[in-house]
Amino acid sequence: DAKTTQPNSMESNEEEPVHLPCNHSTISGTDYIHWYRQLPSQGPEYVIHGLTSNVNNRMASLAIAEDRKSSTLILHRATLRDAAVYYCILSAWNTGNQFYFGTGTSLTVIP
Amino acid sequence: GAGVSQSPSNKVTEKGKDVELRCDPISGHTALYWYRQRLGQGLEFLIYFQGNSAPDKSGLPSDRFSAERTGGSVSTLTIQRTQQEDSAVYLCASSLGTSGPQYFGPGTRLTVT
Numbered sequence: 001d002a003k004t005t006q007p008n009s010m011e012s013n014e015e016e017p018v019h020l021p022c023n024h025s026t027i028s029g030t031d032y033i034h035w036y037r038q039l040p041s042q043g044p045e046y047v048i049h050g051l052t053s054n055v056n057n058r059m060a061s062l063a064i065a066e067d068r069k070s071s072t073l074i075l076h077r078a079t080l081r082d083a084a085v086y087y088c089i090l091s092a093w094n095t096g097n098q099f100y101f102g103t104g105t106s107l108t109v110i111p
Numbered sequence: 112g113a114g115v116s117q118s119p120s121n122k123v124t125e126k127g128k129d130v131e132l133r134c135d136p137i138s139g140h141t142a143l144y145w146y147r148q149r150l151g152q153g154l155e156f157l158i159y160f161q162g163n164s165a166p167d168k169s170g171l172p173s174d175r176f177s178a179e180r181t182g183g184s185v186s187t188l189t190i191q192r193t194q195q196e197d198s199a200v201y202l203c204a205s206s207l208g209t210s211g212p213q214y215f216g217p218g219t220r221l222t223v224t
Contacts, residue, residue: 032210043115043202043215044154087153093210096167098144101153 004088009106012078020073020105022088027068030094035062035073037084038104044087047073083109113137115216117203123222124193132188132219136205143186144204144213145178154202160186161209193223 005023012018024033032051036044048055048062050071055062061074075082087104091097116135124130136143141162146154156170160180171177175193180186190197200220204213 034212043204043218046212046214049212091210093208096159096161097142097206097209097211097213098156098159098167098170099146099154099204099213100156101146103153 003100004090004102006086006088006102006105008103009108011108011110012075013110014080015077018075018078018082018107020075020086020088020107021070022072023070024088024090025069027090028092030092031090032093032097033062033064033068033071034089034091034099035060036087036089037082038087039084045084047086078107078109080109080111083107115203115205115214117201117216117219119219120217121220121222123224126195126223127192129189129191130193130221132190132201132221134186134188134203134205134216136184136186136203137214138184140205140207140214141183142206142209142213143180144206145186145188146202146204147172147199148202148218149199157188157201190221193221195223197221198223 034049035047038044050062063072085104085106089099118133143160145157148154158178159167175191178188200218202218204215206213
């Protein structure tokens with residue numbers, strides 16, 4: 001199972017952009033990069049995923065390094081509802097897409 | 112549409128008893144996953160079902176844990192002779208295939224006394 005490394009915690013001011021980094025130096029060619037977030041007492045919520053190219057959706061943007069050994073989740077304007085634990089996960093589509101979660105980054109949004 | 116549902120939402124059981132946890136995936140999703148989350152920790156993969164293929168049981172922590180998926184839809188996770196270390200939130204997820212997002216249910220909080 002491929003490993004990811006994230007900072008344990010980050011803070012952001014409300015209304016400002018947030019860049020959440022993730023290192024995955026052992027990523028293989030068949031690994032997708034997924035980002036999920038988890039609010040207290042809830043199941044993880046899908047945020048975004050990608051393979052090689054940068055991705056944008058209504059929630060966030062995903063910037064993937066050219067060598068794919070790191071990625072950054074970008075929240076364009078943090079709100080108080082974005083306070084959560086954010087997980088960066090690699091999954092191999094050719095072996096079942098099982099997710100191996102790390103400890104994630106706990107994001108605090110300051111009003 | 113309806114998301115992934117799990118039942119019960121909470122379960123308190125005595126040590127040594129068996130428990131069954133149920134997961135109803137999103138209709139049409141062929142892949143189903145079970146995870147366990149202990150207090151303050153990340154999720155641990157337990158087992159994965161894809162269509163009619165044999166399940167990937169590589170994450171099951173012991174032979175007291177088993178799961179089945181009937182008719183390619185509903186899944187049941189069974190824990191026999193529960194121990195206190197089994198106390199956790201058990202989460203189920205489903206996905207359309209094996210490369211897309213997984214959608215998680217709200218989980219079942221299991222407490223073994």
